[in-house]
Amino acid sequence: MNSYSNIRKISAIGDPFWERTQAAGMSGVVAKNRGDGLMEVAGKAFINMCSYSYLGLDSNPKILEGSIAALREAGTLNSSTSRVRIKLSLLDEVESSLSELYSLNALTTSSCASAASAVLPLLAAGVLTENTPPLMVFDRSAHFCLSLMKPICADETQVLTSAHNDLEFLEDCCRKNARVVYVADGVYSTGGVARIKELMMLQEKYGLFVLYDEAHGLSIKGKNGCGVVLEEMGGLNANTMLIVSLNKGFGGSGGAIFFDDSIKRSSLLRFGGPLSWSQRINTAGLGAILASIQIHASNEISVLQARLADNISRFDELVPSAAEGDGLPIRLIPMLDEVHAISAAQELMRQGFYTSPLFYPVVPKNTPGLRIMLRANLQDADLVKFCTAVRSVL
Numbered sequence: 001m002n003s004y005s006n007i008r009k010i011s012a013i014g015d016p017f018w019e020r021t022q023a024a025g026m027s028g029v030v031a032k033n034r035g036d037g038l039m040e041v042a043g044k045a046f047i048n049m050c051s052y053s054y055l056g057l058d059s060n061p062k063i064l065e066g067s068i069a070a071l072r073e074a075g076t077l078n079s080s081t082s083r084v085r086i087k088l089s090l091l092d093e094v095e096s097s098l099s100e101l102y103s104l105n106a107l108t109t110s111s112c113a114s115a116a117s118a119v120l121p122l123l124a125a126g127v128l129t130e131n132t133p134p135l136m137v138f139d140r141s142a143h144f145c146l147s148l149m150k151p152i153c154a155d156e157t158q159v160l161t162s163a164h165n166d167l168e169f170l171e172d173c174c175r176k177n178a179r180v181v182y183v184a185d186g187v188y189s190t191g192g193v194a195r196i197k198e199l200m201m202l203q204e205k206y207g208l209f210v211l212y213d214e215a216h217g218l219s220i221k222g223k224n225g226c227g228v229v230l231e232e233m234g235g236l237n238a239n240t241m242l243i244v245s246l247n248k249g250f251g252g253s254g255g256a257i258f259f260d261d262s263i264k265r266s267s268l269l270r271f272g273g274p275l276s277w278s279q280r281i282n283t284a285g286l287g288a289i290l291a292s293i294q295i296h297a298s299n300e301i302s303v304l305q306a307r308l309a310d311n312i313s314r315f316d317e318l319v320p321s322a323a324e325g326d327g328l329p330i331r332l333i334p335m336l337d338e339v340h341a342i343s344a345a346q347e348l349m350r351q352g353f354y355t356s357p358l359f360y361p362v363v364p365k366n367t368p369g370l371r372i373m374l375r376a377n378l379q380d381a382d383l384v385k386f387c388t389a390v391r392s393v394l
């Protein structure tokens with residue numbers, strides 16, 4: 001028991017901190033949306049400094065209009081039928097436009113987590129690696145939606161967990177095993193990034209297969225917002241697969257799997273669990289994605305990326321952090337202990353800024369911090385005021 005996960009332990013240790021966070025009013029917040037990351041609780045406005053909408057596309061009028069237009073056109077919110085059997089042409093249109101945008105095969109999923117639960121068992125079983133079940137190596141810091149699948153993968157093949165970004169360990173595994181799959185985040189949700197270039201070398205040398213979770217990486221960087229991993233790789237290869245969120249930086253809804261021609265779309269769809277059940281990205285979400293694809297195909301995306309990059313450098317100038325200079329929008333500011341993390345978040349909220357206190361299991365034990373997420377649609381004056389407020393709680 002508990003060789004690959006220990007939910008009881010996670011819940012026992014994490015719950016008291018959640019209770020305190022909730023009691024301090026820093027979780028379970030019910031707020032009104034005023035747009036552009038501005039929100040309101042009990043008549044008081046605050047700026048959400050923990051929005052995943054890195055480019056501000058969640059409030060984009062063209063995307064909202066795209067949603068409404070798609071609903072009118074399709075006349076149904078959900079098709080409520082397995083897409084394997086019957087689907088609307090809108091779904092095909094979205095997937096072919098997304099595939100074309102990034103020159104790869106894109107299959108949409110109702111969330112990034114459902115993409116993970118579809119792909120990982122197939123990878124473990126060897127269905128996507130010429131029927132050779134590979135050794136699966138999960139990075140210790142890989143997102144919960146990936147590590148949650150370890151016990152299922154372990155029922156198909158051998159599963160190991162590596163220290164974070166430990167490529168020496170991974171190379172050793174490659175030397176000793178015919179086929180290895182490495183499971184990692186492209187951009188980690190609590191800061192930091194995969195060693196993509198070095199992983200490419202292991203791919204070339206040993207045929208290492210890498211599954212990247214690019215939930216945070218998509219849109220914020222690269223040509224047409226192809227993301228941190230594809231930008232660095234210069235495009236997808238046969239030994240790489242991505243799962244992404246279309247609901248974070250991308251400004252749409254749901255998620256997607258990006259894969260190479262060598263993988264059969266039908267294998268993913270027919271045996272990828274939730275992909276063939278009743279939920280797909282609903283019509284409103286598909287319309288939003290189509291509109292967002294147009295933005296990603298235009299020059300507008302580089303304007304937004306540049307604004308985000310400016311805001312990240314501005315933050316780095318004013319608040320030092322471990323991730324300083326990495327050009328990514330996620331910053332984890334270490335706090336003395338959980339009590340400090342919660343009281344600091346409370347003080348920032350008093351000054352009009354929402355940040356998230358993070359503690360185990362989201363971050364390793366005894367390393368609590370405040371998560372801050374930067375966005376393209378933050379005004380400089382607000383950002384400067386925010387940085388001053390952050391410095392006051394350190």
Ligand SMILES: *Cc1c(COP(=O)(O)O)cnc(C)c1O
Binds near residue numbers: 111114185
């Ligand atoms: C948010 C997140 C997910 C989950 O995405 P959903 O679309 O909400 O399921 C997966 N991986 C990482 C790294 C994330 O931050």
